[in-house]
Amino acid sequence: AQSVTQLGSHVSVSEGALVLLRCNYSSSVPPYLFWYVQYPNQGLQLLLKYTSAATLVKGINGFEAEFKKSETSFHLTKPSAHMSDAAEYFCAVSDLGGGGNKLTFGTGTQLKVEL
Amino acid sequence: DAGVIQSPRHEVTEMGQEVTLRCKPISGHNSLFWYRQTMMRGLELLIYFNNNVPIDDSGMPEDRFSAKMPNASFSTLKIQPSEPRDSAVYFCASRPGTQNTEAFFGQGTRLTVV
Numbered sequence: 001a002q003s004v005t006q007l008g009s010h011v012s013v014s015e016g017a018l019v020l021l022r023c024n025y026s027s028s029v030p031p032y033l034f035w036y037v038q039y040p041n042q043g044l045q046l047l048l049k050y051t052s053a054a055t056l057v058k059g060i061n062g063f064e065a066e067f068k069k070s071e072t073s074f075h076l077t078k079p080s081a082h083m084s085d086a087a088e089y090f091c092a093v094s095d096l097g098g099g100g101n102k103l104t105f106g107t108g109t110q111l112k113v114e115l
Numbered sequence: 116d117a118g119v120i121q122s123p124r125h126e127v128t129e130m131g132q133e134v135t136l137r138c139k140p141i142s143g144h145n146s147l148f149w150y151r152q153t154m155m156r157g158l159e160l161l162i163y164f165n166n167n168v169p170i171d172d173s174g175m176p177e178d179r180f181s182a183k184m185p186n187a188s189f190s191t192l193k194i195q196p197s198e199p200r201d202s203a204v205y206f207c208a209s210r211p212g213t214q215n216t217e218a219f220f221g222q223g224t225r226l227t228v229v
Contacts (some may be wrong), residue, residue: 032215043119043206044219050216089168090158094214101165101210103218107157 002027002093004074006106014114017023019063021043021109021112023091032094033074034103035065039087047089086113095106119221121207127227133195136224139188148218149182149192150206158206164190165212172200197228 007022025031034050038046048059055067061084065076076089091106120139128134140147148163162172163221164184172182179198184190194201204225 012160034217036220043221044208046217049215049217071187101212102148102160102163102171103210104156105160 001099001104002029002031002095003104004033004093004106006091006092006109008109009107010110010112012112012114013081015083016080019081019085019111021089021091021111023065023074023076023106024072025074025091025093029094033065033067034092034094035063035074035076036105037060037061037087037094038089038090038108046077066100081111081113083113083115084102086111119207119209119219121224125225125227127229130198130199130228131196132228133193134197134201134226134227134228136192136205136207138190138192138207138219140190141208141219142188143211144209144219145212146207146210146218147184147190148206148210149190149227150208151203152206152223155205160189161192179180186223192195194226197226199228202228 003026005024034049035047037047039043048057049064050057050067058064063078088108088110092103092107095102095104116179120136149161151159161174162182167184182192204223208220209220
């Protein structure tokens with residue numbers, strides 16, 4: 001079965017600094033990968049997704065992620081953090097196991113942005 | 116489309132009572148998921164359906180939990196009897212039937228069992 005691992009349950013950056021949130025995947029087949037964001041008291045919303053086209057994927061709010069097969073990684077980055085980026089971020093992989101259609105999520109990374 | 120619609124948004128109930136959470140998926144989506152989110156355990160997949168059929172309910176914590184999907188436009192998650200440890204935010208999500216598409220989440224139901 002496919003899975004993802006998010007390193008660092010909490011990340012803190014200064015406003016204007018680079019944001020780097022890590023996600024590594026485990027998959028025996030080319031994966032479909034997703035990043036979601038959850039703002040306080042809201043549901044999850046899609047930031048971006050990798051579906052085997054371009055390896056560098058651009059998403060909403062200035063975020064992007066690069067698929068690196070050699071490193072089995074799909075890290076999320078943003079060049080300059082903004083206070084409004086404070087939220088929880090989830091990496092997910094499309095799980096092909098059992099003929100199903102589910103997304104398997106990582107444990108999430110809470111991003112804090114400080115002045 | 117209005118997105119995935121969950122009701123109620125908030126529910127406060129007493130221990131031992133039955134609780135029913137409702138979800139209307141996006142029209143045309145083949146898969147529906149129920150998740151539970153808590154501080155301690157994070158985001159957990161409870162059960163999911165493909166074409167109204169339960170595929171994997173291994174995440175349902177115990178027999179007090181049950182879920183149904185009587186048709187393509189409606190699903191329920193029932194807890195009977197409820198316990199304080201069931202307090203959490205419950206999310207419903209739906210997804211088209213292809214692997215390269217994302218799941219769309221509802222706003223969640225915040226359940227408090229006192």
